[in-house]
Amino acid sequence: MKITCNFDSGNIDVIKADSPADIQLAIRKDNNSDFYQWFHFRLNSSSPEPHTLRITNVKESAYPGGWQDYQAVASYDREHWFRVDTHYINDELVITHYPEAESVYFAYFAPYSYERHMDLLHQTQASGLAQLLELGETLDGRDMSLLVVGEPSATKKKIWITARQHPGESMAEWFVEGLLDRLLDEDDAVARRLLEEAVFYIVPNMNPDGSVRGHLRTNAAGVNLNREWQTPSMAQSPEVYLVRQKMLEIGVDMFLDIHGDENLPYNFVAGAEGVPSYDARMQQLEQSFKQALLAVTPEFQTEFGYELDAPGQANLTIASTWVAEQFKCLSYTVEMPFKDNANLPDAAYGWSDVRSMKFGADTLVAVLAVVKQLR
Template identity: 75%
Template sequence: MIKITSQFDSGNIDVIAADDPTNIRLTIRKDNNSDFYQWFHFRLVSTEDVEHVLRLENCGESAYPLGWKNYQAVASYDRETWFRVDTHFDGKVLEIRHQPEFRSMYFAYFAPYSYERHQDLLHEAQMSDLVELVDLGATLDGRDMSLLVVGEPEPNKKNIWITARQHPGESMAEWFVEGLLERLLDEDDAVAKTLLQHAVFYIVPNMNPDGSVRGHLRTNAAGANLNREWQNPTMARSPEVFLVRQKMLDVGVDMFLDIHGDENIPYNFVAGSEGVPSFNERIRGLQEHFKAAWLQASPDFQTTHGYPIDAPGKANMTLGTTWVGDQFNCLAYTVEMPFKDNDNLPDPVFGWSDVRSSQFGRDVLTAVLAVVKDI
């Protein structure tokens, strides 16, 4: 007996055939009202004591087919520990091979971050005297857009904004925020205590709750890529960006980190706002100081590999980092983590993981501390 299901939070798979464990044929569903697809998450139930071969047959036409090169899918028996499994891509079909040790197991593109865990994160955080949980409004599916304000706002303090998961399939971004929050709320951590003397943090752990629950890779319920909506968001198409942007305009921004995952590049890196009209030497200096501090804080960070730097005046102003960086003339970075592994420090069992993403979030606070007085 073989059964494959995805009728759960962030589930995504369609079954073509599942009667032969050595040739289970599957396809990934597209995001709603969009041609984007790459995220998958499904459950396999099987009584067959053989190696199972799962063939995702439409991966060659997915959003980022180069992302499948040297990629290994993740799997879990308990939905807590996610490990890498034997995966191959022939240019068209992604083939996963694994002999289950238990009757039921899960497969996913990356370790999922559930909506239930998201709610736990918000409400555990609000139990701290340092935190206010703010309801910004609702998404198109009626879910809450939630903001965590960490620290006591004062006129002389800096406003540091952190957003994650504009692209819902990039679940490592919310794992990053979870680690960052754990450290920031640790009253025995000297870095956190010092930061909160100088700054207030405005944190949106999940910019795209609808897409996350729907099992989307890149878009919200309407099929909008939120990280292309920052110039002219609307409540009809991109309320998530509209509401967060409105709050930013109300309180101001002195530093912005937008947390993402990259399908192709097997390294952690940042992308800045060099191409925006207001970019200047002050911002360039802050960028260099921040990157140098993060290099010292974490061997998982590097500056050799990443995206090409935009030429002056050539930035795409619809992106969160470029719009915020230009609007507030502030230090603004997109943080990218891999779906594959960090090739500088590879881990053959887990690859780049939820645990390492969380630690990376903790480590970034040391780099923020290095620049907080100058931003």
């Protein structure tokens, strides 16, 4: 029996693996950080019996409440990920699985690999509808890549979408892939109309170093990028610094920052009601966007979400609030669950890579509903 995480986005430490009935594991912390929750590893075993894998250090993880009612995902081919029997017992995450093949992967959520990320960039470029711009490099020397979809002009709205500031939130890049698939479909009426009205500036992965390293929440330096937007630096947070500079150069009329939430089993948005310049126009744009998204997909809801910020009390180090205040525009953080959508549960797959992609595609309808009002 062998357990390894020596691959892209891998994360696990083996404490004990002498018997299939008692495999003890621990999740590694992000580099230079106390954050941890993401795991991704491979089990190779020829033993014809159920395997019990106990992740022993989850009580002190970043979001211990996220383990309640959570189920891990597994895959035999690294393409199709399904939920497996998982329980939070005695402060441990206990995964029980009867392997149907010698080798099986387990993960916190369906991984989005760096290879797939590069494929997404270059397949989008090859569509003929987009440019691929390199803004600079991360601390580990990876490219910070920006996709520009549509033909820029002074009259068109500038819509920015960033994903995966927190690298363990892989559903965010699946969301972007689904959105891009629809946006690049020349037979799709929503996409065609949007590209008449707007240009999309899309960063599919804001944190490629953390993604490859198997981090939950930080970059290579252990910095939480979504707390860097007021004062980023090339020394600690080049990912934010480079994207922010491009925003200041080009301008922003609408911004969506895509994330995943460990605790809440719902899709929801967090707005800019607490920024100093929040006004009736911003409020109306937010309401219009939410109502349109409610109408287009039952995956979205507005009953559950984060507590609203008091007027003037927003944290401006966060991307969506900094952008809202800087550009006086519609700006949302979009959150998806690691668990399942409790309003539309799926016992076999839970919230998944496929559902994230479809949610991304559906979100374009809500963007279309507000695009003429953005400026």
